[in-house]
Amino acid sequence: xxxxxxxxxxxxxxxxxxxxxxxxxxxxxxxxxxxxxxxxxxxxxxxxxxxxxxxxxxxxxxxxxxxxxxxxxxxxxxxxxxxxxxxxxxxxxxxxxxxxxxxxxxxxxxxxxxxxxxxxxxxxxxxxxxxxxxxxxxxxxxxxxxxxxxxxxxxxxxxxxxxx
Amino acid sequence: xxxxxxxxxxxxxxxxxxxxxxxxxxxxxxxxxxxxxxxxxxxxxxxxxxxxxxxxxxxxxxxxxxxxxxxxxxxxxxxxxxxxxxxxxxxxxxxxxxxxx
Numbered sequence: 001x002x003x004x005x006x007x008x009x010x011x012x013x014x015x016x017x018x019x020x021x022x023x024x025x026x027x028x029x030x031x032x033x034x035x036x037x038x039x040x041x042x043x044x045x046x047x048x049x050x051x052x053x054x055x056x057x058x059x060x061x062x063x064x065x066x067x068x069x070x071x072x073x074x075x076x077x078x079x080x081x082x083x084x085x086x087x088x089x090x091x092x093x094x095x096x097x098x099x100x101x102x103x104x105x106x107x108x109x110x111x112x113x114x115x116x117x118x119x120x121x122x123x124x125x126x127x128x129x130x131x132x133x134x135x136x137x138x139x140x141x142x143x144x145x146x147x148x149x150x151x152x153x154x155x156x157x158x159x160x161x162x163x164x
Numbered sequence: 165x166x167x168x169x170x171x172x173x174x175x176x177x178x179x180x181x182x183x184x185x186x187x188x189x190x191x192x193x194x195x196x197x198x199x200x201x202x203x204x205x206x207x208x209x210x211x212x213x214x215x216x217x218x219x220x221x222x223x224x225x226x227x228x229x230x231x232x233x234x235x236x237x238x239x240x241x242x243x244x245x246x247x248x249x250x251x252x253x254x255x256x257x258x259x260x261x262x263x264x265x
Contacts, residue, residue: 002167003166003167006172010171010175013175013179014178014179014182017179017183017186017202018182020182020186020195020198020199020202021182021186021190021195021199026192029194029195029198033198033201033202036179036202037205040179040205040208040209043175043209043212044209044212047172047212047213047216048215048216049212049215049216049224049227051224052208052212052224052227052228052231055231056231059231060201060231060234063235064238067238067239067242068194068197068198068238068242071194071242071245072194074246075245075246075249086189089188089191090189092188093184093185093186093187093188093189094185096185097181097182097185098181100177100181100184101177101178101181104173104176104180104181105174105177108170108174108177109170111169111170112168112170114169115168115169115217116217117168117169117216117217118216118219125224129221129224129225129228132221132222133225137225140229144229144232147232147236148232148235148236150236151235151236151239151240154239154240154243155239155240155242155243156243158244158246158247159246159247
């Protein structure tokens with residue numbers, strides 16, 4: 001059952017990723033990204049990360065994608081009209097991506113069966129995350145708030161009418 | 165067939181390669197940005213997979229922070245795209261060539 005779900009979620013995630021690249025219309029790309037992210041949240045569930053699966057849906061599929069769609073519609077980006085297909089970029093991208101994937105596959109193959117999975121299902125997931133977050137990772141957690149403040153100020157400054 | 169750590173890592177590598185391919189191939193700035201998100205998500209999947217297979221929760225905390233950084237990055241990046249769009253009049257990667265030698 002677990003392996004069936006793994007293949008289901010993985011293929012959904014990769015198909016969503018292909019949809020992001022293959023669609024000419026940016027809105028269709030954004031919706032494919034939502035599909036990919038939702039399937040990825042399914043993979044998180046399989047990996048005992050229940051809290052992260054919920055956060056993934058809320059933050060990515062909710063907030064980030066709304067921001068993307070908002071900007072796409074604000075800028076009124078039309079689907080890319082008929083333009084010459086960029087064979088050069090296509091082949092360079094394909095070669096680089098395939099080489100990278102082969103490298104990763106070879107490296108991960110060598111670590112076969114060296115790790116044992118924790119048993120599936122961990123009801124204390126959120127408790128454990130909260131404990132770690134407020135003890136060992138308290139300082140990074142607080143610094144994150146400064147990062148968000150900086151991002152907020154940056155976004156407001158950048159979107160002002162006249163850039164000095 | 166049992167699903168081991170390497171299955172998750174290969175899936176994550178495939179997602180990362182898709183994002184890499186999209187960044188090189190596409191020329192719409194916003195779609196390039198979405199491919200960047202794909203790559204970030206692939207890295208997150210790796211961290212969560214290691215978190216389960218080494219029985220440490222720390223990987224999940226890292227992903228928590230990565231998601232925060234990604235949200236901040238999207239806010240600033242999209243503001244940059246809007247500014248570029250306002251100056252250049254389009255959102256193509258070819259129009260950004262001031263630093264070209």
